[in-house]
Amino acid sequence: MAEEVVRVARPTMADIADHLGISRPLVSIVLRNAPGASEQTRQRVLRAARELGYTPHQGARSLRQSRSRHLGVTFVPAHASEPEIIESVYAAAAGHGYQVLLSVQTPARDQHQTVEELLSYRCAAILALGSELTHAQLKALADRAGVPTVLVGTGHRNASYDVVHSDGQHGIAQAVEHLAGLGHRHLAYLHCPTLPAAAERLRGFTSAAARAGLHGRVVEVRELGYTEEAGSEAARRLLAGTPLPTALVAGNDQQAIGAMWVLARAGVSIPEQLSVTGYDDTRFARLSAVDLTTASQDTVALGQRAVTAAVRRIEQPGLPPRCIPVEPRLIIRSSTGPPPGGS
Amino acid sequence: MAEEVVRVARPTMADIADHLGISRPLVSIVLRNAPGASEQTRQRVLRAARELGYTPHQGARSLRQSRSRHLGVTFVPAHASEPEIIESVYAAAAGHGYQVLLSVQTPARDQHQTVEELLSYRCAAILALGSELTHAQLKALADRAGVPTVLVGTGHRNASYDVVHSDGQHGIAQAVEHLAGLGHRHLAYLHCPTLPAAAERLRGFTSAAARAGLHGRVVEVRELGYTEEAGSEAARRLLAGTPLPTALVAGNDQQAIGAMWVLARAGVSIPEQLSVTGYDDTRFARLSAVDLTTASQDTVALGQRAVTAAVRRIEQPGLPPRCIPVEPRLIIRSSTGPPPGGS
DNA sequence: TTGTAGGCGTTATCAG
DNA sequence: CTGATAACGCCTACAA
Numbered sequence: 001m002a003e004e005v006v007r008v009a010r011p012t013m014a015d016i017a018d019h020l021g022i023s024r025p026l027v028s029i030v031l032r033n034a035p036g037a038s039e040q041t042r043q044r045v046l047r048a049a050r051e052l053g054y055t056p057h058q059g060a061r062s063l064r065q066s067r068s069r070h071l072g073v074t075f076v077p078a079h080a081s082e083p084e085i086i087e088s089v090y091a092a093a094a095g096h097g098y099q100v101l102l103s104v105q106t107p108a109r110d111q112h113q114t115v116e117e118l119l120s121y122r123c124a125a126i127l128a129l130g131s132e133l134t135h136a137q138l139k140a141l142a143d144r145a146g147v148p149t150v151l152v153g154t155g156h157r158n159a160s161y162d163v164v165h166s167d168g169q170h171g172i173a174q175a176v177e178h179l180a181g182l183g184h185r186h187l188a189y190l191h192c193p194t195l196p197a198a199a200e201r202l203r204g205f206t207s208a209a210a211r212a213g214l215h216g217r218v219v220e221v222r223e224l225g226y227t228e229e230a231g232s233e234a235a236r237r238l239l240a241g242t243p244l245p246t247a248l249v250a251g252n253d254q255q256a257i258g259a260m261w262v263l264a265r266a267g268v269s270i271p272e273q274l275s276v277t278g279y280d281d282t283r284f285a286r287l288s289a290v291d292l293t294t295a296s297q298d299t300v301a302l303g304q305r306a307v308t309a310a311v312r313r314i315e316q317p318g319l320p321p322r323c324i325p326v327e328p329r330l331i332i333r334s335s336t337g338p339p340p341g342g343s
Numbered sequence: 344m345a346e347e348v349v350r351v352a353r354p355t356m357a358d359i360a361d362h363l364g365i366s367r368p369l370v371s372i373v374l375r376n377a378p379g380a381s382e383q384t385r386q387r388v389l390r391a392a393r394e395l396g397y398t399p400h401q402g403a404r405s406l407r408q409s410r411s412r413h414l415g416v417t418f419v420p421a422h423a424s425e426p427e428i429i430e431s432v433y434a435a436a437a438g439h440g441y442q443v444l445l446s447v448q449t450p451a452r453d454q455h456q457t458v459e460e461l462l463s464y465r466c467a468a469i470l471a472l473g474s475e476l477t478h479a480q481l482k483a484l485a486d487r488a489g490v491p492t493v494l495v496g497t498g499h500r501n502a503s504y505d506v507v508h509s510d511g512q513h514g515i516a517q518a519v520e521h522l523a524g525l526g527h528r529h530l531a532y533l534h535c536p537t538l539p540a541a542a543e544r545l546r547g548f549t550s551a552a553a554r555a556g557l558h559g560r561v562v563e564v565r566e567l568g569y570t571e572e573a574g575s576e577a578a579r580r581l582l583a584g585t586p587l588p589t590a591l592v593a594g595n596d597q598q599a600i601g602a603m604w605v606l607a608r609a610g611v612s613i614p615e616q617l618s619v620t621g622y623d624d625t626r627f628a629r630l631s632a633v634d635l636t637t638a639s640q641d642t643v644a645l646g647q648r649a650v651t652a653a654v655r656r657i658e659q660p661g662l663p664p665r666c667i668p669v670e671p672r673l674i675i676r677s678s679t680g681p682p683p684g685g686s
Numbered sequence: 687t688t689g690t691a692g693g694c695g696t697t698a699t700c701a702g
Numbered sequence: 703c704t705g706a707t708a709a710c711g712c713c714t715a716c717a718a
Contacts, residue, residue, distance in 0.1 A: 010462075010465070010489065012710095012711055012712085013711070013712070013713095014711075014712095022688080022689090023688065023689045023690080024689090024690095024711090024712085024713095025688080025689070025690085025712095025713075025714085026687085026688060026689080028712065028713060028714095029687095029688095029713095032713085036687070036688085037687070037688085038687060038688095041687080041688090053487060053489065055459065055462045055463050056463050056711095056712085057406065057463065057465060057710090057711050057712070058402065058463045058464050058465075059401065059402035059403070059404070059405035059406040059464065059465060059710090059711080059712095060402070060406045060694090060710075060711035060712040060713090061402070061711080061712060061713080062402035062694095062712095063400070063402045063403045063406055063693095063694050063695060063696085063710090063711080063712075063713095064693080064694055064711080064712045064713045064714085065694085065712085065713070065714095077420065077425075077426030077429060077430075078426050078626065082420075083420030083421050083447075086420060086447060086449075087420075087447075087449045087450075087451075090447070090449055090451070090452065091449075091451060099460070101444075102445040102446075102447065103445070104426075104429060104430075104433070104445065106429075106430045106433055106434075107430075108430075108433070108434060109433060116398065117442070119353075119398045120398050120399050120400065120401045121401050121402065122353070122400060122401075122402060144396060146353060146396065228627075228630050228632070229630060229631060232630065232631055232632040235632075258630065258632060261607070261630070261632035261633060262632045264604070264607040264608050265607050265612075265613070265632065267610070269608075270608070283421065284571075287571050287572060287575065287601065287604070288572060288575055289571070289575040289578075289601060289604035289605045289608065290604060355694095355695055355696085356695070356696070356697095357695075357696095365704080365705085366704065366705045366706075367695090367696085367697095367705090367706095368696095368697075368698085368704080368705070368706085368707095369703085369704060369705075371695095371696065371697060371698095372697095372703095372704095375696095375697085377697095379703065379704080380703075380704085381703065381704095384703085384704090399695090399696085400694090400695050400696070402694090402695080402696095403694075403695035403696040403697090403710090404695080404696055404697080405696095405710095406694090406695080406696075406697095406709095406710050406711060406712085407695080407696045407697045407698085407709075407710050408696085408697070408698095408710085687718105688717105688718080689716100689717080689718070690715100690716085690717075690718090691714105691715090691716090691717100692713105692714090692715090693712105693713095693714095694711105694712090694713095695710105696709100696710090697708100697709090697710090698707100698708090698709090698710105699706105699707085699708085699709105700705100700706090700707090700708105701704105701705085701706080701707100702703105702704080702705075702706095
């Protein structure tokens with residue numbers, strides 16, 4: 001006669017042990033796949049756990065274990081490339097035996113709060129995606145955190161935190177070289193001075209344009225950041241002036257797409273009248289109706305290296321932080337082509 | 344002479360107590376703002392906590408307290424409207440004294456895994472955003488979870504979980520009525536039969552079109568879901584056929600935007616030649632270059648009601664789950680206008 | 687292979 | 703207002 005199980009609260013390992021008439025540690029051994037239990041016991045325990053609806057208690061586990069197997073991630077959900085990096089972080093973390101804990105930044109929750117939250121779960125390391133903090137602020141954050149901290153985005157080697165860094169200068173330069181190769185002579189670059197990554201990408205543009213002997217005009221949009229609106233605003237300014245350049249190099253995909261919207265609706269055909277390039281290779285760039293030539297960030301590599309960097313410093317706390325470059329690669333799609341009139 | 348603090352591990356309440364020569368519980372009282380400590384003690388404790396870099400230990404806290412103050416949220420990062428709902432959930436949860444724990448679904452992590460993860464942190468309730476599970480699967484999930492579960496998306500009142508439900512039929516009907524009022528007679532509706540929300544929105548279209556005596560054509564795109572690609576595909580089909588309808592009603596903003604891309608690049612001017620409507624009022628619909636007429640989901644209300652529903656059932660576990668409708672409201676922007684030729 | 691004892695950081699209870 | 707003590711669920715040692 002089967003015993004009626006009235007589930008009052010969530011069952012614990014002790015409940016499983018009592019249920020089977022065995023000891024608690026034996027249940028623990030089975031549930032974390034440790035050696036030291038007979039095959040028969042193992043099966044009985046696993047079966048009982050399933051039947052009773054057992055769920056491990058992370059709180060108890062992290063309390064008991066001195067070192068936790070968690071990586072904390074702070075991010076801004078609206079940033080286009082971050083969902084993909086997060087997927088990659090999940091996969092890479094699982095490969096190293098770590099779990100992921102997320103904390104989102106919103107207008108009402110700044111990065112300090114999110115980091116504080118992650119620390120309260122005793123994460124073994126913090127990954128900050130696309131932080132808009134200055135170096136001094138990040139340094140303070142990392143020092144305060146007391147756990148390895150990895151910035152995924154733009155930054156330089158320093159003594160406080162690791163940086164996994166997509167080489168913006170090189171990425172933009174590739175776009176310029178591609179356009180030069182197609183015969184373009186008059187480029188415009190869309191620059192948003194407020195972001196940490198902006199200076200490096202601008203440098204990529206100006207130096208590559210100079211090397212190729214091109215006329216490179218810089219359209220500076222303040223205040224709007226790396227957003228579609230900034231791209232739209234820049235496109236409106238280009239349309240208001242004459243003549244149009246033959247190609248527009250944007251600082252990221254969101255800007256490029258914002259510009260393409262305005263250009264398309266103004267009747268400018270892309271790429272016949274104007275070529276456009278982006279940066280990041282977000283899923284929007286890959287849409288068949290957009291098909292944007294863009295410097296791919298390789299989100300899989302970014303996520304993997306960020307996790308590797310974190311795990312390295314968790315396991316060898318003495319090591320100094322590193323700066324790990326990830327080279328972008330230009331993905332050529334149909335938003336770029338020869339300039340009009342072949343000039 | 345200030346004492347040198349060598350930070351070996353993260354300090355605990357005991358460290359603060361020892362540092363000040365007081366008892367551990369007193370520190371606890373101060374740090375959770377409970378009554379029973381003198382103002383002077385309070386200040387000393389808070390000061391020491393700051394200086395020592397104290398961070399509370401959620402694991403220990405949730406172990407000690409029988410009921411946790413956490414809401415677990417599962418979501419898909421790529422879904423356009425979910426970041427906004429999450430921001431609203433954070434704010435609403437904070438208002439009720441709850442924290443939020445996130446778990447993302449990826450192709451490699453299904454919703455069962457995410458829920459299991461949230462339960463392992465002993466969340467007091469689970470909020471599932473835009474689940475693509477069937478009712479039977481959700482019911483199994485909720486029953487297994489053993490904590491109040493709230494589906495934010497499309498569903499019906501049932502005995503296992505709460506539903507906070509944006510009324511898709513009414514939202515789409517409002518778009519149809521708006522277009523009818525502008526004088527449109529030939530509409531197309533973009534239907535993706537694979538999604539749970541699809542049937543309801545289609546019903547909104549057909550019934551409103553019938554009421555207004557319009558010619559309503561349904562373009563069915565299988566397989567691509569509520570994505571930009573589905574919208575692009577539908578637009579290509581419309582362009583291939585003749586004549587064009589004068590307005591396109593899409594099942595969500597992503598579809599509408601995918602269609603607008605193709606239409607704009609094909610030289611169809613919006614709204615002069617063709618009006619377009621969406622659903623959700625995502626941030627993309629609000630971009631100045633898109634400016635899409637759309638049924639607003641009111642993400643703030645969705646998040647608030649989801650949290651309220653969860654808290655209600657946490658605090659009164661006996662109550663049956665409810666279905667809470669959130670009425671969408673049509674936001675009229677410049678993607679809709681009178682039909683060409685005034686017909 | 688299995689069982690016993692103890693402690694992780696926090697909070698609840700109760701006594702001073 | 704403050705302090706001692708126990709307990710939450712789990713894991714590690716060690717003993718049987």
